[in-house]
Amino acid sequence: MMDAEILTRLYRGMLRIRIVEERIAELYPQQEMRCPVHLCIGQEAVAVGVCDALDRGDYVFSNHRSHGHYLAKGGDLRSMIAEIYGKATGCAQGKGGSMHLVDLDAGFLGATPIVGSTIPIGVGAAWGSALKGESRVAVVFFGDGALEEGVFHESLNFALLKKVPVIFVCENNLYSVYSPLAVRQPGERELFCIAGGHGVESHQADGNDVLAVRSLAERAVEKARGGGGPTFLEFKTYRWREHCGPNYDDDLGYRPETEFLEWKKRCPIAALRERLLEAGICSDRGIGEMESAVKSEMEAAVEFARRSPWPADTLLMGDVYAS
């Protein structure tokens, strides 16, 4: 059993992502957040479990569904919300929006929505850092869809060749937009075995069990830092809401409602809450206080974003080049 402090931290981390994203979903119809948002509600345990095993100086790269990764790695909440509102105070000055979060202080080097694109970049960042003699580890988060891109395989090959301190974290939520795995990949094959086929040590675990995620991540980080090279981790999980946007989309019929309800029963946050209560680590009241603290933090972030100025027109042509 992990100590109470870690458990509480993990719980708080997941709860924070959940509350932030639910609030985004609530506010989105006001049409002030004018960029696509890909919510990770239901998948919080992967982000939190993995990032908890990292140091602040370690690098994280992410994809289109990046809010959870960014927050779990310690990305600044206010800058993220302001970025989604397109404001000058956003983490990318409003130039990127939800799909392009960045927070260098937190080691969150960037998220981009071209599927698979950050996988080799994460490898490169880890390798480059090692070349400089640093002991940094890099994590790249991506979905099940990214395994279909050639660049995934190219990246694993090189990472193993050079024993790069990188951890490939695949959030297998069974779908790419509305397309189930079955129409994209042969069914008789597990995703983590593909990575295994490249010779990269790979494991699979329940992505809704934050403790399972954390313990695999911890081992992978230790190995990477010790010069043992890359690890691939597959976490099965489920996206509750629509692929892109604030709503539920089960009316479209692309996935069975029973499947969704099954996964919803396995909410990573509710599961840990039960454990915390059972073990007497937290009380209902303590958890309630945690919730209201996060809620007011989020309200303050939204307030900050709303009040922040728009980017100045001169920013349009800025930062295309160094000078």
Added chain:
Amino acid sequence: MPRELKYAQAINEAIDLCMARDPSVYLMGLGVPDPKGVFGTTLGLRAKHGDRRVLDMPTSENGMTGVAVGTALAGCRPVMTHQRVDFALLALDQIVNQAAKWRYMFGGKLKVPLVVRLIVGRGWGQGPQHSQSLHSWFAHVPGLKVVMPTTPYDAKGLLISSIEDDDPVIFLEHRWLHGITGPVPEGVYRVPLGSARVMREGRDVTIAAISHMCLEALRAADTLAEDGCQAEVIDIRSLRPLDEKTVVESVRKTGRLIVAEGGWRSCGFGAEIVARAVEQAFPSLKCPPCRIALPDCPTPTSPRLAAKFYPRAAEISEAARAMLGIRETRPPVPASAPLDVPDPSFTGPF
């Protein structure tokens, strides 16, 4: 009243007709059979033509484009669909090194009758990686044909011609056109590749425009008419082969040229049109030609910056007035509606 269809429906009908007539035509792309049907352009096609010919694919743009090229060599006519131009960049090897060259580099023995449908995103924070047009890149490559229809009529007619064509065709659809409506005849008809269309006749200035910018050009022409300026609006619609005759003849008549496109200004297609006009109608030009294009920076996501990024009708009419020495007397109209959506029904996320 002729029948009206949306642009997305016109695309859908073109594919449907081609698939019904020719069993070698098939349609493949991420999300093709999904409930949204690529903005409606592929809805219902699987029910009609079956899951062997209307199919989803792995997120493997490069590999699957190569697969499509291979099927084309084997006698199929693949129609590949990407929801954004940006995603097809992963397939540049197959498009540029392979599809564009197999006829030539094998001495004319092989052909690649492939259509790649690419959608240009815009608005609602599409940002740097979901909004690039890049038509100029594709049009630069010998061996590729490149078309960008503006009207529903042309969308259908050009897509049928593209599918029937024996060479690879890059077929670019602007996301803000899918919802526009226009007359579309039933049944098969063709708009030939390599023909521009005069959308509106005029004698004072030629506005040669591409894709969605044609709509802005027409709006500009309306306001210019109030100032007594008759603008001729030409829809380029086919970038390669390019119908330079229509443009050059128009410039000979008007003596003034504005090119409006949705790509970056530097090394963009607008420069090509200007070059052709200068080469062939230099003596007729009464003033230097003008390009209306995107500033040379990536697309910003913030709606505030995006509004500065995309040129609109006002920039076109201003350029025309400057050429003609007409002073703007109307007070600037403040934007009443958000500028990052084509119409109020478009509420994101895509």
